[in-house]
Amino acid sequence: MDPSTVNTMNADESSIPTGDKFLAGTSSNRLKKMQKAEKDPKAAVRLIAYNLRKDGMTIQQIADSLKRSYSTVRNWLVRAVQSGVDGRHSIPQKGAPNKLSPGQQGQQGQLHADLVAGPRACGFESGAWTVPLLMRHVKKKFGVEYARSSMYVVLHRLGFSCRKPRPKHPKSASTRQKNAFKKKVEAVAAANPDHKKFAIDGAWFIAGWNIQYAWYLKGLPISCPISLSRERVYMLGALHSGGFDSEFYGKMDTAAIIDMLSYSKWC
Numbered sequence: 001m002d003p004s005t006v007n008t009m010n011a012d013e014s015s016i017p018t019g020d021k022f023l024a025g026t027s028s029n030r031l032k033k034m035q036k037a038e039k040d041p042k043a044a045v046r047l048i049a050y051n052l053r054k055d056g057m058t059i060q061q062i063a064d065s066l067k068r069s070y071s072t073v074r075n076w077l078v079r080a081v082q083s084g085v086d087g088r089h090s091i092p093q094k095g096a097p098n099k100l101s102p103g104q105q106g107q108q109g110q111l112h113a114d115l116v117a118g119p120r121a122c123g124f125e126s127g128a129w130t131v132p133l134l135m136r137h138v139k140k141k142f143g144v145e146y147a148r149s150s151m152y153v154v155l156h157r158l159g160f161s162c163r164k165p166r167p168k169h170p171k172s173a174s175t176r177q178k179n180a181f182k183k184k185v186e187a188v189a190a191a192n193p194d195h196k197k198f199a200i201d202g203a204w205f206i207a208g209w210n211i212q213y214a215w216y217l218k219g220l221p222i223s224c225p226i227s228l229s230r231e232r233v234y235m236l237g238a239l240h241s242g243g244f245d246s247e248f249y250g251k252m253d254t255a256a257i258i259d260m261l262s263y264s265k266w267c
Contacts, residue, residue, distance in 0.1 A: 013059055016077045022053045026085055034085065046076045046088040053077055099144045100154070107142050112158050114141075116217060120225070127225035128165060128214030131155075160215045168223035198240035200260065202252050204232045236260040 016022070023031070028051055035047035045066060052062045063073045079087035100107035114137065119126045122137055131151050139145050146154065155162075173181070189197060216222045236256060237246040249256040 016053075016059070016074070016081060018053055019056050020054065022077070023050060023080060023085065026050075028054050031085070038088075040089065042090060043088040046080075047085070049073055049076050050080055050085070050088070053080075098154075099146065100138075100142060107144075108158065111138065111142075111154075115155075115158065115160060115215065128212070129216075130212065130214050134215070155215050159218050161218050162213050162215055163222055164213045165216070165222040165224035168225060170225055196240070198238050200236065200238040200257075202234060202236045204234045204252065 017024075031047055031051045031054070035044050035051070038044040038047060045068075049062050049066060049068075052065060057065070059074050059077065060070055062068075063070045066073065076087075098108070100111060102108050104112075114122050115129060115134075119129055119133060119137070122141075124133060124137070126133055131148055134155070135146055135148070135151055138151075189195075214224070234249045234252040234256065235246055236249060236252075237244065238260060245260075247260055249259075
């Protein structure tokens, strides 16, 4: 039978060879060895279907045995007639063309820069990118609409992953400021070896934070600006030679600090 005469769309049982006539140049033993060595699970299943056809099974019998539809098995067998055992591999799919122009200077490059800069730099109030927010941004800036699933693909393609950030106080010290403070403390401690040493710091806690997973560039530390408008409770803690002490306060003011410093066991 001429393989070119077998059409995938209208092939019926009689147009596909069976028994030894199916893949006449390849024996059943050869197909079994190929199936055991095949690393692609989909291709391995198709090789099993080829062997069952060599055993004389009908398309429906093979479909029932492999729990596949009749049309799926029929298409596998037609491709085997047309392309031989190489037809076991899936045909690469190109997929839909990208809606944003490629390149660092193109729309994809602009979107990457916007993602790195953050939503606030793009006129949004949110401190972190979410897929719905990014869909709005892309539609507004580039006039392109993406489905949610497609936007996930774009984000991964641009090197971003979905992670949960740590909250960051808007007035928190920079790394340079922290290092300078540490050096100053070390210098004071070295100049006054007989003085009692302790470290005291404060923290506040807010009810109702709901930091969601958002999209950030892979490999970089992440943080998210937070709102300071809600009611909070404060805690002062002191680390000293005797251990660690802490106390909660309604306000972080001079009175709270004096009260914290009044602990006789370490002050």
